[in-house]
Amino acid sequence: MSFWVEVTVSVLLLIGGTFVLVGSIGLLRLKDIYCRLHGPTKATTVGLGGILIGSVIYMSHLHGYLTLHELLITLFLVITAPVTAMILAKVAMHHRAKMMDKTRNQHMVITARAQRPPETENEADDTK
Numbered sequence: 001m002s003f004w005v006e007v008t009v010s011v012l013l014l015i016g017g018t019f020v021l022v023g024s025i026g027l028l029r030l031k032d033i034y035c036r037l038h039g040p041t042k043a044t045t046v047g048l049g050g051i052l053i054g055s056v057i058y059m060s061h062l063h064g065y066l067t068l069h070e071l072l073i074t075l076f077l078v079i080t081a082p083v084t085a086m087i088l089a090k091v092a093m094h095h096r097a098k099m100m101d102k103t104r105n106q107h108m109v110i111t112a113r114a115q116r117p118p119e120t121e122n123e124a125d126d127t128k
Contacts, residue, residue, distance in 0.1 A: 001061060001062075002061070005057060005058070005061050008054070008057055009054045009057050009058045010054075011054075012050045012051070012053055012054030012057070013050070013051060013054045015047075015050045016046075016047045016048065016049070016050030016051035016052075016053075016054065017047065017051070018047070019043045019044065019046045019047030019050065020043070020044055020047035020048065020051070021047075022039075022043045022047075023039040023040055023042070023043030023044035023047060024039065024040075024044070025039070026038060026039030026040075026043060027039040027040055031100045032097065032098060032099050032100045032103065033088070033089075033092045033097050034089060034092065034097075034099060034103060035100070035103075037085045037088060037089055040081075040085075041081045041082065041084070041085040044081075045077055045078065045081045048074070048077055049074050049077070049078070052070040052071075052073055052074045053070070053074070055070045056068075056070045056071060093109055093112060093113060094113070096113065
């Protein structure tokens, strides 16, 4: 295998592994659920992207043709991670999960919790 391919794959694996480690530590160390969402969704997505791109380069060099399996996994991660984080944040907000005192924009969460869902407003208009 070429020296530069090995160096490139090694650097991508180290960068990816570092981001995954930082995201995992963030998941353990951060205080509330709103802060904990940043670890797995932001850092881990970048970390797994680096690992998978390193895998694409390695497997393409090994087989002699471009492999796209890892790119499909990366695409799936990039699409699903933000959606999952948004759903988890909305569930935490509606279940009134505690926030740290240092959390900024707490008034926005209180305002969002006080709003009624659109279905309830439409049903109230139909009964009048």
